[in-house]
Amino acid sequence: GGEGGGAGGGELELGMSVSTLNNPYFVQLRDGAQAEAKNLGVTLTVTDAQNDASQQVNQVQNFTSQNMKAIIINPVDSDAAAPAVKAAERVNIPVVAADRGVTGAEVAQTVASDNVAGGKMAAQALAEQLGEKGQVAVLQGTPGTSASRDRGQGFAQGVAAYPNIKVAAKQPADFDRTKGLDVMTNLIQSHPGVTGVFAENDEMALGAIKALGARAGRQVKVVGFDGTPDALKAVRSGTMAATVAQQPKLLGKQAVEAAVRVAKGETVQKSVAVPVKVVTKENVADFETS
Amino acid sequence: MSADVLPRRSPAAAWLAENGAVVALVVLVVALSLLSGDFLSLTNLLNVGVQAAVTAILAFGSTFVIVTGGIDLSVGSVAALSAISLAWTATSAGLPWPLATLVSLAVGIACGLVSAALIAYGKLPPFIATLAMLGIARGLALVVSEGSPIAMPDAVSELGGTIGAYLPIPLIVMVVMGVIAAVILNRTYPGRAMYAIGGNQEAARLSGIKVDRQLLITYALSGGFAAVAGIVLASRLASAQPQAAAGYELDAIAAVVIGGASLSGGKGRALGTLVGALILAVLRNGLNLLSVSAFWQQVVIGVVIALAVLVDTLRRRGTN
Amino acid sequence: MSADVLPRRSPAAAWLAENGAVVALVVLVVALSLLSGDFLSLTNLLNVGVQAAVTAILAFGSTFVIVTGGIDLSVGSVAALSAISLAWTATSAGLPWPLATLVSLAVGIACGLVSAALIAYGKLPPFIATLAMLGIARGLALVVSEGSPIAMPDAVSELGGTIGAYLPIPLIVMVVMGVIAAVILNRTYPGRAMYAIGGNQEAARLSGIKVDRQLLITYALSGGFAAVAGIVLASRLASAQPQAAAGYELDAIAAVVIGGASLSGGKGRALGTLVGALILAVLRNGLNLLSVSAFWQQVVIGVVIALAVLVDTLRRRGTN
Amino acid sequence: MRGKGSCVSQEILRAEGLRKTFPGVVALDGVDLSLRTGEVHVLLGENGAGKSTLIKILSGAYHPDGGRVLMDSRQVHIRSAGDAQRLGIATIYQEFNLVPQLTVAENLALGRPPRRFGFVDVRRMEQQAGRLLERVGVDVDPRTPTARLGIARMQMVEIAKALALDARVLIMDEPTAVLTTSEVARLFAIVRQLRDEGVAVVFITHHLEEIAEIGGRVTVLRDGRSVAEVPANTRRDELVGLMVGRPIDQQYPRRPAERGEPLLEVRGLTRRGVFDDVSFEVRAGEVVGMAGLVGAGRTEVARALFGADRYDAGQVFVRGRPLPPGDVHAAMEAGLGLVPEDRKAQGLVLGADVAENLGLVTMRDATRAGFVDRPGLRRTAAKVAEQLGIRMTGLSQEVRTLSGGNQQKVVIGKWLAANANVLILDEPTRGVDVGAKVEIYQLVNALTAAGDAVLMISSDLPEVLGMSDRILVMARGRLVGELPAAEATQDAVMALATTETSHVR
Ligand SMILES: Nc1ncnc2c1ncn2[C@@H]1O[C@H](COP(=O)(O)OP(=O)(O)OP(=O)(O)O)[C@@H](O)[C@H]1O
Ligand SMILES: Nc1ncnc2c1ncn2[C@@H]1O[C@H](COP(=O)(O)OP(=O)(O)OP(=O)(O)O)[C@@H](O)[C@H]1O
Ligand SMILES: O[C@@H]1[C@H](O)[C@H](O)CO[C@H]1O
Numbered sequence A: 001g002g003e004g005g006g007a008g009g010g011e012l013e014l015g016m017s018v019s020t021l022n023n024p025y026f027v028q029l030r031d032g033a034q035a036e037a038k039n040l041g042v043t044l045t046v047t048d049a050q051n052d053a054s055q056q057v058n059q060v061q062n063f064t065s066q067n068m069k070a071i072i073i074n075p076v077d078s079d080a081a082a083p084a085v086k087a088a089e090r091v092n093i094p095v096v097a098a099d100r101g102v103t104g105a106e107v108a109q110t111v112a113s114d115n116v117a118g119g120k121m122a123a124q125a126l127a128e129q130l131g132e133k134g135q136v137a138v139l140q141g142t143p144g145t146s147a148s149r150d151r152g153q154g155f156a157q158g159v160a161a162y163p164n165i166k167v168a169a170k171q172p173a174d175f176d177r178t179k180g181l182d183v184m185t186n187l188i189q190s191h192p193g194v195t196g197v198f199a200e201n202d203e204m205a206l207g208a209i210k211a212l213g214a215r216a217g218r219q220v221k222v223v224g225f226d227g228t229p230d231a232l233k234a235v236r237s238g239t240m241a242a243t244v245a246q247q248p249k250l251l252g253k254q255a256v257e258a259a260v261r262v263a264k265g266e267t268v269q270k271s272v273a274v275p276v277k278v279v280t281k282e283n284v285a286d287f288e289t290s
Numbered sequence B, C: 001m002s003a004d005v006l007p008r009r010s011p012a013a014a015w016l017a018e019n020g021a022v023v024a025l026v027v028l029v030v031a032l033s034l035l036s037g038d039f040l041s042l043t044n045l046l047n048v049g050v051q052a053a054v055t056a057i058l059a060f061g062s063t064f065v066i067v068t069g070g071i072d073l074s075v076g077s078v079a080a081l082s083a084i085s086l087a088w089t090a091t092s093a094g095l096p097w098p099l100a101t102l103v104s105l106a107v108g109i110a111c112g113l114v115s116a117a118l119i120a121y122g123k124l125p126p127f128i129a130t131l132a133m134l135g136i137a138r139g140l141a142l143v144v145s146e147g148s149p150i151a152m153p154d155a156v157s158e159l160g161g162t163i164g165a166y167l168p169i170p171l172i173v174m175v176v177m178g179v180i181a182a183v184i185l186n187r188t189y190p191g192r193a194m195y196a197i198g199g200n201q202e203a204a205r206l207s208g209i210k211v212d213r214q215l216l217i218t219y220a221l222s223g224g225f226a227a228v229a230g231i232v233l234a235s236r237l238a239s240a241q242p243q244a245a246a247g248y249e250l251d252a253i254a255a256v257v258i259g260g261a262s263l264s265g266g267k268g269r270a271l272g273t274l275v276g277a278l279i280l281a282v283l284r285n286g287l288n289l290l291s292v293s294a295f296w297q298q299v300v301i302g303v304v305i306a307l308a309v310l311v312d313t314l315r316r317r318g319t320n
Numbered sequence D: 001m002r003g004k005g006s007c008v009s010q011e012i013l014r015a016e017g018l019r020k021t022f023p024g025v026v027a028l029d030g031v032d033l034s035l036r037t038g039e040v041h042v043l044l045g046e047n048g049a050g051k052s053t054l055i056k057i058l059s060g061a062y063h064p065d066g067g068r069v070l071m072d073s074r075q076v077h078i079r080s081a082g083d084a085q086r087l088g089i090a091t092i093y094q095e096f097n098l099v100p101q102l103t104v105a106e107n108l109a110l111g112r113p114p115r116r117f118g119f120v121d122v123r124r125m126e127q128q129a130g131r132l133l134e135r136v137g138v139d140v141d142p143r144t145p146t147a148r149l150g151i152a153r154m155q156m157v158e159i160a161k162a163l164a165l166d167a168r169v170l171i172m173d174e175p176t177a178v179l180t181t182s183e184v185a186r187l188f189a190i191v192r193q194l195r196d197e198g199v200a201v202v203f204i205t206h207h208l209e210e211i212a213e214i215g216g217r218v219t220v221l222r223d224g225r226s227v228a229e230v231p232a233n234t235r236r237d238e239l240v241g242l243m244v245g246r247p248i249d250q251q252y253p254r255r256p257a258e259r260g261e262p263l264l265e266v267r268g269l270t271r272r273g274v275f276d277d278v279s280f281e282v283r284a285g286e287v288v289g290m291a292g293l294v295g296a297g298r299t300e301v302a303r304a305l306f307g308a309d310r311y312d313a314g315q316v317f318v319r320g321r322p323l324p325p326g327d328v329h330a331a332m333e334a335g336l337g338l339v340p341e342d343r344k345a346q347g348l349v350l351g352a353d354v355a356e357n358l359g360l361v362t363m364r365d366a367t368r369a370g371f372v373d374r375p376g377l378r379r380t381a382a383k384v385a386e387q388l389g390i391r392m393t394g395l396s397q398e399v400r401t402l403s404g405g406n407q408q409k410v411v412i413g414k415w416l417a418a419n420a421n422v423l424i425l426d427e428p429t430r431g432v433d434v435g436a437k438v439e440i441y442q443l444v445n446a447l448t449a450a451g452d453a454v455l456m457i458s459s460d461l462p463e464v465l466g467m468s469d470r471i472l473v474m475a476r477g478r479l480v481g482e483l484p485a486a487e488a489t490q491d492a493v494m495a496l497a498t499t500e501t502s503h504v505r
């Protein structure tokens, strides 16, 4: 980390477009970014694209109107972010991508956790919990979002290594806790033999745990994704077997750091992979304070 | 009076004719029972009831509004704000839970009153007034919660559970709210006034109905019902979420309209609304049981909603 | 019979009186210019125009529907499906882009025709028919794209760019579509029939207007406009996304209603709709420029929408 | 111009055994009608007899369940309004079929605007509209939004709209119900001219005196059957007998009551541009009639004093106590009641049933602790319906599906139960058949005998003359005179009504 160049940072203005704040994960990402901005003495304006790629383009456009010195984009969709990034580049404003990459345009730095890798790790974690055999259900995120796509793909790759694990059902629950609850409730009816659940985010995992009731953590192992505070609590209490923790605060912090440096004309690494880590009961304490 | 009165239909037939959505629901249930062996179990049917509860309660509230010829787009947001208010006042402000629950209801009602004031005194179209409230309530829910879920007090979370081993409380709450809605609509002055206003606002006014005041009551009821829905929703999750129930307004309105109400007002019944909400819940439940793929689900839901109402309108034309 | 006609107001005053949203827009622009130094630059104003374009084009299409007293909830989904159709036929099916564009328009129009058939022949309420189409079109977009974005053909993506260094093409498309909408509404038989149907459907029918056929035209236009909006949207992103424009139906309807139309039909103008769409775009742009915090933005947008329409209704009451 | 007699009139349209049922009711049950060129054929029948249903079949709005229609001796199937237009049948419906949001010109050209290069030719449309309006003698700018017209001028626009079709068969369903004497004269002149040009006119009216004046033959409908075809000069009581099945001895059975204290006092009521300095009083036991030409402002005064509209100056007292302006509820509490002139727009909840509508005004009083005594309201409704002889399948029939005259009875009926002390009746017998009119007049008598008061606005001069104790005449927003019943004649009233005063409008 470090101060990133010392004096004269006071007037520096940065813009950050977050894909959505309707999710605690991104709230943490924002919090990390804001804390770091305060720490570095720069002004950070955060906007919420409400999961709408075109609104995000608008917001980046507006940042250019405001002459921001650098822009952090947390893409709603990796492909769709390219025109926004290009627009910023045209007026020579450097862009840092956070949490998700941008395909089809150059950014100064990508600070991200790898969702495909995360999906694979989730498969491994779940397999371990299940003794490498059994039926699993997958709760999918909002159809068509890159996070759902990538995690689903990673999980499928990962689970392929375990011939005795069968994916019995895949149903969308839109990254939403209530839907996670309802869909899981229904899946228990049609697939009573399910012993493992992979939810593409923690919100759905927490809903699924509600649906499973006392069976969660005992007969049925649930693995989530994100590492939100509620999920960490669930991991500690044993109802959630594991979650693939992203480190949203760290992502936000590093993105701001990088943005400040590129704004001052320094060069930065093309990509920083913020590791995703599997959180289980054993190591949950390491995450709870971060 | 002419003697040429045709033979009257039996009461059951008359009831069916007015509640045509019932036919669609029955068809759906039969079809799903045949397609999926898991569907027709007691547990699953109770599940469906629970899953319908939040939408149904929101929809009962929307029924009042739609009967007056209005629309309430804010119910999902108001539900979230009310739940957040409960959890926040109980947790951060340390209020005892019964008080926190009252606060939550008051917040819901207040939201309804603000919308109604904009409509009655500001002469805003209900669509705009409640669209504004949709944004305001959702924003406030996010502001209060700082974007993160807040745990619900345990006592309130019981609401998400069961009585004994089986009987789910959300189901009971749904039925109770449905009965309240039916009684209000059928038996009380405000309820009857809603039909008059929705049927012909000017005629209602010239008949001495205080339209403005009745609209306040109507939207306050919608807000109050939304608060109850929000509390039930949060209890099921044991956590109040600022983004909860986003987009539920369309489901609620759809339930009311599938249940036979008209968006131009003057028509609608609580029982119809319940059937509408059940159709939506049965549909989603069934698609899960049948493991329909994520992408196709939306297509199927769309087609079935259209068919369900089509059955009704075609049948109605048949009898006429 | 006497010449009981009130003195006519001057044309400018009459225009203002009918397009009250203009006043709200002007107030908003002045306020934002004072509050933010960045607002009143040419670049920013062009940005606002571009940002309004998609909503405005969808809203022009919705204006037709709303004038007939209907509602079209499917415009966002249809926009996405049309864009996906274009990208898919151009990429996977290898169609040349002009043909792919035609396919895309045809898909939009077909969606509108299906909704209209359900309404006109199936007697479904427009809310239900288009809610069904909302699900169907979105689902098909996901099915065709398998959930992933598809790159737009480069030639079409140019639409998202500028003519020369400054003039954004989406802005031009918006203006052209607006003019087309205005001409259709004011000068063509289908346009005038829309007002007649929305004003008094029975009178329209008894005057020999083929209501069913005109509804087909109306919703086909809405679908066609949605396709254009979808293409513009995808061009701006250089990628057709199955999730694009989700929820835009509410923005589109809001733009139409803010622009002075009534959801009960018979009223509405293309120019008003444009102003409505601009108000929404200016508002979002301004709040970004003012760095209003994300959670508060929704609150502020809600309040300003209510105020904008309130200004209009109060002013109108003043003049009457 | 060909004379009436010299015209070789031949049958142009023939209906045989028409039958039409609605759920729960047989509206037509074997109706025959024969229509010749160059005749005015009157359809006569009680409210709900099936007149409107019959003409709606001829105009393509309804499809018959049985029977057939022949034109020029060939069977035709009229499936839509378009079919009827092509066959040369134009219809003026009992209920307005105008689009309030559109201009007068557009309504006149509704469904077939003139086009140029595929676009609507607004200029030509407005010119054509101007000519049509001139023909029916209505002085409005074709660009006026139709919603701004009063009800009478809307009727004239409807008439102009039908004339625009240059039809061979012109059907008019109670066109005179909302017109005043001078407009009726104007309309008759037009009808005679059309007749002489060979147009076949079907004319429905409840004003029996109009029959001899304009009609040639009369077909009488009763309970959905055609019971007689008689010449128009048939004696009035004979017509009534055919129609109602019993004699009616006195058309205007006013029994003056003892006059008491003033119940309603209006002082200096003014609304700028609409009415000016209107003052009058109505005493207990009195029926005060209010006459005037269309647009004189009678309706506006009535609505303002009832609190339905605002006013700029003046005051209203009931039993000496001032009423707060613009408060319908307060006016009702004080004992006022208003039967509005436009039943569809202001009087009825069309989608609700008869019981619901009849209980609308009394619902508040039937409420205990928030709960409405609906069975009680229903009992009252049944009584009122019986009293007024409302023809319906039952109290649960949707008001929308009642015949026009029966709808009007419902509007009046809902105030009967309310025990208003001062009842304002705005065009109360519009569209009501002769038998039912007498019923309504008896009710007026009963009210005044009980010490209540009635303010009766009517464009039906014989009715005002026959039923009022005192007649106020309005012209152009001012009260221009008052005539005691004894001195009032049609001529005296008309002389006052056409007084040239300075406009307030
Ligand atoms: N759509 C409908 N549904 C049910 N009943 C109807 C419908 N239309 C008409 N009726 C019934 O048919 C009968 C005949 O009605 P119609 O309107 O033809 O009477 P009318 O002779 O024109 O009476 P009026 O003089 O009052 O206008 C009435 O009893 C009426 O209630
Ligand atoms: N300047 C004007 N421009 C347009 N319309 C007008 C104007 N002045 C009056 N009118 C219309 O004329 C109508 C006046 O006729 P109205 O029927 O209300 O009067 P009235 O005295 O009650 O006559 P009646 O009862 O015979 O119809 C008003 O309702 C209004 O719609
Ligand atoms: O990465 C994020 C988080 O996992 C969130 O829970 C859902 O949206 C995804 O894009």
Ligand SMILES: [Mg+2]
Binding pocket: D051, D052, D053, D094, D173, D403, D404, D405
């Ligand atoms: Mg009739």
Ligand SMILES: [Mg+2]
Binding pocket: D298, D299, D300, D341, D426
């Ligand atoms: Mg009048």
